[in-house]
Amino acid sequence: MEKRATIKDVAEAAGVGVATVSRVLSGGSASAGARERVLAAAAQLDYRPSALGRNLRQRRTGGMGLLVPDLTDTFYGQLAEGVLACARSAGEPVVLGSTGGDPEQEADLIGMLLEQSVDRLIAVPSGDAETWIPAIRAGMTVIFADRLPSQASADGTGQSAVGDLMALDGLPPAPPARPLDVPAVVADDRAGIRTAVRYLRGLGHKRIAFLGGPGHEGRAHAFRVAVGAPVDEELIVFGTGSRDSAYAAASGLYQSRPDLSAVVAGGNVLGEAAVLAARELDLRVPKDVSLVMYDDVPWAELCSPPLTVIAQPGRDMGYRAAELVLRAGTRRARSVVLPTELIIRGSCGPRR
Amino acid sequence: MEKRATIKDVAEAAGVGVATVSRVLSGGSASAGARERVLAAAAQLDYRPSALGRNLRQRRTGGMGLLVPDLTDTFYGQLAEGVLACARSAGEPVVLGSTGGDPEQEADLIGMLLEQSVDRLIAVPSGDAETWIPAIRAGMTVIFADRLPSQASADGTGQSAVGDLMALDGLPPAPPARPLDVPAVVADDRAGIRTAVRYLRGLGHKRIAFLGGPGHEGRAHAFRVAVGAPVDEELIVFGTGSRDSAYAAASGLYQSRPDLSAVVAGGNVLGEAAVLAARELDLRVPKDVSLVMYDDVPWAELCSPPLTVIAQPGRDMGYRAAELVLRAGTRRARSVVLPTELIIRGSCGPRR
DNA sequence: CTTCTCCATGGAAACGATTCCATCATGGTT
DNA sequence: AACCATGATGGAATCGTTTCCATGGAGAAG
Structure with a gap:
């Protein structure tokens, strides 16, 4: 000592x-x-x-903050690994926070980071745009990953917040209430969902449901676009984040709409719930119900049948976000959209 | 701004x-x-x-460091969530590092934390006792979680480092080369493994293999004790940490010893590999080979058959470790051994 | 009334680095 | 030989907090 x-x-x-x-x-x-x-x-x-003296003098802490909803979700584990890999090669520390998908906890953690003078932050946002204003105004360099904060706007469609990303699909961009000017690294949800829906359509499925969790508004929106009007809103359901709630949502969906023949799960936790609930209700996959899940987690292959997934590069996403947040200051960061890939395994079949 | x-x-x-x-x-x-x-x-x-001024004055950074091998491994995700939950309720920041199971990276990260004057650290150690001497000597309060550093001792048995934990089973404790005086929060591996082996024996299995990864020396040792002499060392194999290597180890094990009828996997990544390799070789679970896996991860239930597991409380482990490291200073921390539970699902059957 | 004690109070030092700025030496040019 | 430009150098200021210490005032005890 x-x-x-x-x-x-x-x-x-x-x-x-x-x-x-x-x-x-x-x-x-x-x-x-x-x-x-x-x-x-x-x-x-x-x-x-000592980093202490240096930090005080420069009035900023080196390194970066990282806020994710839940490390138990393998996808966020992958994302975090990407961030850590980049940070490690830069020799920078990473301060981690888990928000549990709760905007309030998220706000608390932002406060904590501010107190630490951490001025660079990578976040999978849970709160809406309002939540992020304090961080931005305090001069933090923020990069969103995986998703954008839902706009707390009057139209209530849960539109995403960054204007230039909305225009990707030739869609009328949401009336920008006051878009946060925050770069983001996200997967091309629109294309991913579209590919999945087309694939299911090609197998003959007509009634396709979307099972989402918190933060999946963007994917739900992409789903609406992909299935096209008229959208059967009853086939779009949301859990609140916990595994229990995801299970309840899946189970409720199957029971209230026995006519559905395919489900798109907006995340791996939802996919897990969809499998479990189907098994409980004696629905066989893919005979009775076809399933496509977001996120290519290692266990997708272990399921039986192995799950067909929309893979998004979690590790890359984290790595790129970390690069962006470290380069910021030098250069104004630009948003990045990463490709998704439909990996066909065994959880989808022709409509019964 | x-x-x-x-x-x-x-x-x-x-x-x-x-x-x-x-x-x-x-x-x-x-x-x-x-x-x-x-x-x-x-x-x-x-x-x-500002935490900056305060930290400089007190010559220490608040909060704690957390070092895990791989966040992609669900178990470490659970452990991290536990640490974060405790830290959050104490309002303390957590600096995270992922070592990839590599002692060298681990040493680098320890150096980084020292530079940041982080003086409290929770670690799932990858390096041996030597690696940890610098941290201890610098006055860091270290708590090990999940495992202990393998002793870099002359006898090469990979004995664990903390003496008082070794004595649990009435076994002659390893000659303590120079045990690190570091408290730890670990699962009762000895009991967990013993229960699993007895269960398999009860089903008639004679040739039981152990499939481990880095850091599973303690569990392998517990396995040797549980099966009793004579130990067939060929039935104890190790992967190096990556999923590929785990798969190779499992596959090699099945092929070199077709006479084995049951496998105990020392961690969920190994379990995953055991399932995958068995499937590839057309070995049916549990008909041809029974499988018990360490870690009750959510997807264990999704497998078919659902996996019989040795559950260890990852979240609690992290929470307790964080409590310990925060209380240290007040009171000399004492090691904690958490119970394991054998959860019987469907991956074990009678010997063929 | 004096003296003693106790507490609130604010100025200043300390923490360990970076960085401004004045100083000094050197070497080249006229 | 005088002058200037250049570059190396170290002292001191600075960052925002905590904490030491001296001071002063109020109340209690004699």
């Missing part, structure tokens, strides 16, 4: 001033002799600059 | 000195009048003390 050497100790040992030590260590100009002596002294004393 | 109010601003607005503000806000003594004015001014200015 010996105390660490400070820059002052190094300066003394090298016979130079602290300013010179700082310059040598952070790449400023110094004479060859001084540089050599400083380096030797630093090595000798096993000196490591 | 307005700059935040500092304690000086509050002092000025309240007409008191900075010392008084600090005392009021951190629970020191102050007159009612002063307290009231300070509180009012702080609220008025939306003052939040």
